[in-house]
Amino acid sequence: MEKENETKAEQVVNPWEVSAKGTGKIDYDKLIDQFGCQRLDKSFVDRVFRLTSRTPHIFLRRNVFFAHRDFNEILDAYERGEKFYLYTGRGPSSEALHLGHLVPFMFTKYLQEAFKVPLVIQLTDDEKCMWKNLTVEESKRLARENAKDIIACGFDISRTFIFSDFDYVGGAFYENMVKVAKCVTYNKVVGIFGFTGEDHIGKISFPPVQAVPSFPSSFPHLFSGKDKLRCLIPCAIDQDPYFRMTRDVAPRLGYNKPALIESLFFPALQGETGKMSASDANSAIYVTDSQKDIKYKVNKYAFSGGQDSVENHRKYGANLEVDIPFKYLSFFLDDDEELEHIRKEYGSGRMLTGEVKKRLIDVLTEIVERHRAARAAVTDEMVDAFMAVRPLPNMFN
Amino acid sequence: MEKEKAEQEEQVVNPWEVSAKGTGKIDYDKLIDQFGCQRLDKSFVDRVFRLTSRTPHMFLRRNVFFAHRDFNEILDAYERGEKFYLYTGRGPSSEALHLGHLVPFMFTKYLQEAFKVPLVIQLTDDEKCMWKNLTVEESKRLARENAKDIIACGFDISRTFIFSDFDYVGGAFYENMVKVAKCVTYNKVVGIFGFTGEDHIGKISFPPVQAVPSFPSHSIYWGMGSDDASGHSNFVDAMMRQDPYFRMTRDVAPRLGYNKPALIESLFFPTLQGETGKMSASDANSAIYVTDSQKDIKYKVNKYAFSGGKDSVENHRKYGANLEVDIPFKYLSFFLDDDEELEHIRKEYARAAVTDEMVDAFMAVRPLPNMFN
Numbered sequence: 001m002e003k004e005n006e007t008k009a010e011q012v013v014n015p016w017e018v019s020a021k022g023t024g025k026i027d028y029d030k031l032i033d034q035f036g037c038q039r040l041d042k043s044f045v046d047r048v049f050r051l052t053s054r055t056p057h058i059f060l061r062r063n064v065f066f067a068h069r070d071f072n073e074i075l076d077a078y079e080r081g082e083k084f085y086l087y088t089g090r091g092p093s094s095e096a097l098h099l100g101h102l103v104p105f106m107f108t109k110y111l112q113e114a115f116k117v118p119l120v121i122q123l124t125d126d127e128k129c130m131w132k133n134l135t136v137e138e139s140k141r142l143a144r145e146n147a148k149d150i151i152a153c154g155f156d157i158s159r160t161f162i163f164s165d166f167d168y169v170g171g172a173f174y175e176n177m178v179k180v181a182k183c184v185t186y187n188k189v190v191g192i193f194g195f196t197g198e199d200h201i202g203k204i205s206f207p208p209v210q211a212v213p214s215f216p217s218s219f220p221h222l223f224s225g226k227d228k229l230r231c232l233i234p235c236a237i238d239q240d241p242y243f244r245m246t247r248d249v250a251p252r253l254g255y256n257k258p259a260l261i262e263s264l265f266f267p268a269l270q271g272e273t274g275k276m277s278a279s280d281a282n283s284a285i286y287v288t289d290s291q292k293d294i295k296y297k298v299n300k301y302a303f304s305g306g307q308d309s310v311e312n313h314r315k316y317g318a319n320l321e322v323d324i325p326f327k328y329l330s331f332f333l334d335d336d337e338e339l340e341h342i343r344k345e346y347g348s349g350r351m352l353t354g355e356v357k358k359r360l361i362d363v364l365t366e367i368v369e370r371h372r373a374a375r376a377a378v379t380d381e382m383v384d385a386f387m388a389v390r391p392l393p394n395m396f397n
Numbered sequence: 398m399e400k401e402k403a404e405q406e407e408q409v410v411n412p413w414e415v416s417a418k419g420t421g422k423i424d425y426d427k428l429i430d431q432f433g434c435q436r437l438d439k440s441f442v443d444r445v446f447r448l449t450s451r452t453p454h455m456f457l458r459r460n461v462f463f464a465h466r467d468f469n470e471i472l473d474a475y476e477r478g479e480k481f482y483l484y485t486g487r488g489p490s491s492e493a494l495h496l497g498h499l500v501p502f503m504f505t506k507y508l509q510e511a512f513k514v515p516l517v518i519q520l521t522d523d524e525k526c527m528w529k530n531l532t533v534e535e536s537k538r539l540a541r542e543n544a545k546d547i548i549a550c551g552f553d554i555s556r557t558f559i560f561s562d563f564d565y566v567g568g569a570f571y572e573n574m575v576k577v578a579k580c581v582t583y584n585k586v587v588g589i590f591g592f593t594g595e596d597h598i599g600k601i602s603f604p605p606v607q608a609v610p611s612f613p614s615h616s617i618y619w620g621m622g623s624d625d626a627s628g629h630s631n632f633v634d635a636m637m638r639q640d641p642y643f644r645m646t647r648d649v650a651p652r653l654g655y656n657k658p659a660l661i662e663s664l665f666f667p668t669l670q671g672e673t674g675k676m677s678a679s680d681a682n683s684a685i686y687v688t689d690s691q692k693d694i695k696y697k698v699n700k701y702a703f704s705g706g707k708d709s710v711e712n713h714r715k716y717g718a719n720l721e722v723d724i725p726f727k728y729l730s731f732f733l734d735d736d737e738e739l740e741h742i743r744k745e746y747a748r749a750a751v752t753d754e755m756v757d758a759f760m761a762v763r764p765l766p767n768m769f770n
Binding site for chain 2 (some may be wrong): 126129130133136165166167168169170171174175178179181182183184185186187189190195196197198199200201202204205207208
């Protein structure tokens with residue numbers, strides 16, 4: 001949700017708003033400081049490589065996932081033979097998913113494969129019903145539609161449980177919601193989330209709903225008897241407030257604190273002042289865009305760090321700090337060598353923006369088309385299968 | 398939950414606190430005014446007699462149930478052949494039930510029999526977990542134990558569904574909780590319930606839980622279809638202190654396309670020591686418990702029941718007893734003329750005969766095909 005680029009005293013990052021200070025970029029160092037999480041440095045990437053015996057995901061190598069809480073403890077435990085489970089989610093507010101939405105799911109799929117661990121995916125249809133003022137029916141419908149895109153990312157059905165809150169809240173999950181709610185005062189949620197007296201009590205009661213999937217006892221059909229199983233949450237960094245609250249509460253309930261691994265915001269085509277917005281079709285590449293759409297959008301809207309004339313460009317080279325095509329390539333061009341080559345050539349001015357854009361169009365088209373094909377193959381029965389409340393006997397194999 | 402009998406500016410009546418102004422009695426006229434509900438006058442009692450062809454319950458005749466919202470509409474609808482269902486509940490905070498706890502259940506049993514309507518009974522174990530800081534396990538256990546006392550009041554299993562929140566919240570019930578919560582701001586619940594910033598968000602999120610049993614659409618077990626709200630109104634009976642929940646519910650209902658629940662409300666059963674508040678489960682001598690023996694009752698009444706009689710026989714013969722404050726007389730007005738009632742509680746109390754299987758039967762999520770017969 002982007003706000004107008006007015007001059008702001010501070011940058012704002014919370015689950016419902018992400019905007020930089022003034023017209024600048026998000027200051028991630030400051031964010032890490034402010035939130036109190038840790039930088040994810042290269043040593044982690046190497047360690048993951050050693051533990052999983054496979055090339056670390058591009059998002060790790062390129063620092064898209066750049067911050068964490070207790071990821072080292074997850075790796076320590078894993079090294080000792082202790083497993084963990086993954087928890088991520090989506091607020092199903094629209095059917096229009098863009099690449100930024102897919103980032104956490106692509107990464108989570110890799111984590112599931114690399115570490116061979118189970119995964120729960122929460123669709124917060126209740127949240128969207130409350131914040132976006134959708135009807136219950138509409139939010140449930142969007143949850144199912146979004147589940148298809150998520151499944152298309154390639155999760156392993158023998159290890160994955162997808163659930164929507166409206167379907168799943170109850171029983172042990174509700175018991176944990178009450179336990180968490182008892183530990184958090186109104187003043188505290190105001191401090192974390194910025195609620196006011198005119199907010200309805202649905203919003204105020206929601207944070208525990210997003211907290212409790214961090215606790216294995218919320219899923220008795222999956223993790224019965226495994227109360228000490230650790231949880232790792234891959235998410236965008238704007239979700240951090242929920243999990244700061246959760247980590248604060250966990251010890252008081254006798255639960256482990258969930259660990260987090262957090263990503264940057266995928267920048268809008270127009271530049272890095274916020275995150276992609278589902279309400280501005282030209283700010284993002286959608287999973288439903290055709291090759292023609294992608295070509296048009298990249299050519300017309302992708303903010304260029306190149307110089308204003310070929311002559312100047314050859315002289316000074318491109319400003320890679322602000323160049324969107326290059327940034328997108330750093331997210332999606334898997335070949336490190338090729339990216340390095342582009343960095344050198346484009347940065348020095350030998351390569352022109354048009355060439356970089358062309359390469360990007362190819363890369364994005366391949367991703368989008370692959371996703372679209374996978375999405376088309378997802379049936380309602382498959383959704384039901386992923387969402388069935390069932391044990392996962394092979395989830396750690 | 399009684400507070401110290403400090404000098405209070407105003408009487409306090411809300412779901413968690415009942416206390417009179419200063420050391421006086423609860424002013425019920427003022428309460429009705431303040432809450433905005435209606436007096437239940439004799440014409441209602443007569444009308445109920447005509448509609449049900451049986452003697453109205455003692456609690457109606459003696460004005461124990463003395464206030465209402467839209468009870469006339471329930472009776473109008475009933476006269477037209479339209480049905481309704483009953484909803485009442487208990488917050489299971491202790492195993493020790495006293496007579497005051499039984500009052501709404503005795504009355505509800507009568508209503509169920511007289512009008513031949515179904516009934517849902519909510520056990521708010523989540524509420525007690527949050528307010529009394531019980532563990533989840535303990536509050537669920539208390540809910541089941543209290544269910545036995547409730548069943549012992551004699552409800553009709555073919556028309557009665559008992560549920561505990563921890564067991565039942567979810568699905569359509571949770572959807573309605575969210576719908577209600579969207580309609581009530583934090584400022585509003587502060588105004589109704591007096592929450593503060595230091596209250597935890599569990600408390601703030603609880604009111605919708607007690608509201609939604611008022612809406613039949615949650616009751617998918619009725620087998621009527623989830624949106625058949627218009628044809629079936631809902632009739633809640635409760636103690637007056639529960640009124641705030643249902644004021645909120647009635648305010649929200651039209652915005653969700655539901656009927657407003659009607660209410661019929663009772664006085665507080667006074668403590669043995671006098672009418673400054675309500676019986677408290679934390680002071681064993683303030684109340685008669687369903688587990689008290691004949692000896693216990695004799696002892697408590699003799700020792701603690703506040704007397705409105707005079708200090709000497711001579712003065713008493715001269716001036717007579719002050720029946721306004723006399724507890725023995727007040728208790729008799731609740732229970733005399735139905736010796737069966739009293740006898741039932743003391744001797745015939747069927748609690749011991751209620752098995753776990755019976756509890757499971759009442760609490761099973763099942764359709765009730767004969768609920769209106």
